[in-house]
Amino acid sequence: MTAKPRFFDLSDERGVLRTSISVTLMISSLGIGFGLVSGSFSIVFDGIYSLIDASMSLLSLIVVNLITAHAVSRNLPLKMRERFSMGFWHLEPMVLGLNGTLLIGVAIYALVNALGSLLEGGRDLEFGWAVVYGVITLVVCISIAMIETRANREIDSGFVRLDIKAWVMSAGITAALLIAFCLGYAVQDTEWQWISPYIDPAVLALVCLLIIPLPVSTVRRALADMFLVTPADLKAHVDKVARTFVEKHGLDSYRAYVARVGRSKEIELYFIVPADAPARTIGEWDALRAEIGEAVGGEGPDRWLTIVFTGDSEWAE
Template identity: 80%
Template structure:
């Protein structure tokens, strides 16, 4: 019996992302194909949007593999480990920020095209084919979003969380398209048929206006991680732990430096000991470090904790 995880293992972060990429590629192909058949630019945009999303999910999967391989010391070449001796966590916010920026760029481009089409008198399309595509895609998006959200309750991955948000956004886009296409189909042969050429670009413009602001929080968080902005909640927790440790062991002071880079927490603690403090063995100092590590919490491959004891304040500042 092999212990090797299945390629589409939904209990593993990488398996979830592989599943997402596979389904996204299928939906992207359907979107581009149905968009060309029906003459709908909004469906074609949906397909291109999915294609961009799939390419970024693939990049996310590569980064996850690097982070995981480094953490478990498996499957990573010695040369690569020597070149990136502090790990690959810094790649995660870069990929998340790039992903969100590309999605905003694609949506902004589609918005410009939608407005241009409206000004030119709209676009005729085959509503029957468009409705078939919208129904298939809506079912797929809702199913994948539900499955990934359920899996991420245990995995707790930022990549998967963003991917779930992407599927929810895609489901919202497709639902709006389906409603618009049904309205367009219903007005055929009526006095309102003159509106049908405007339905496709109008709904595309509306969808773009709604989804363009959504990735902005992701970009903001990614920039905070890239620029090593100190998380307030984590800093407060470290300060409480360090102050309690100083009071318990009769130390002079401490200095704490905290940052969050993607899934990694980087923590440096410097404790200033009195000059008259009794000498301790290496084992005793290590026991104090273990005490600090247990109090800080979050022990695991994504925590980078450095604890230094010194009698010279200059080493801590």
């Protein structure tokens, strides 16, 4: 009997996401609390950013559970299986695209507010509380990013990969804030104290400019998956396998249709059989399909492979 995985199992995609959600909620509460105490909008933004990130991680976890349950035929109601007979892979790029878009949107919103604050003369804050928050949060962000990076070397999950980016972005925000807060604390009661009201919005604006481009590649990949853009590398591999098979078995030609949707690879292969080809039994046709499947590779719950043999090319168009 297979042992039930631990709730925070770092060797499992869902365990990593659960860990990330729990820590993110803690950081979010810490950020909002310290932000209100210190009067720093950048810290409040960091807390709200973490809260949005936690909600997206929770949505990612739900999708992962659906994909896994459908793939292994476990813990999925019959009615839901009938309504989603082709699985839940299509939800993955939707969630990744939404996640990346929200991260970009939050950063743009914070940038606009930071610029507005600069034009209004900045804001005063308690730098002591801000420095304490920065140290705690930076240590947590770096630790979680390293832990998830190590775990994802084996898991290779798009959701975890995006979550790592989010933690790196959070660490970058926090590091910049910490440097700025230390500078603000150092200039108190000096001739440079006049710059302290500008420190909080200025560093927030700079950080936002740096982090806005980071999720762009994730959004671009998600859109490509949603629009079923043919991945060039996978198409080239399938074409090579199909051409070799056609030459080996004396077939007329083939048609290949390939798409990548999240973690799934969807492949349809149509082989045009000569009209005078000898008859084969069902077992022989299945053996040919098995040969193609082995050559294509990647067999598993995330590969959707359809192989059709026909004498009429119109069925392949």
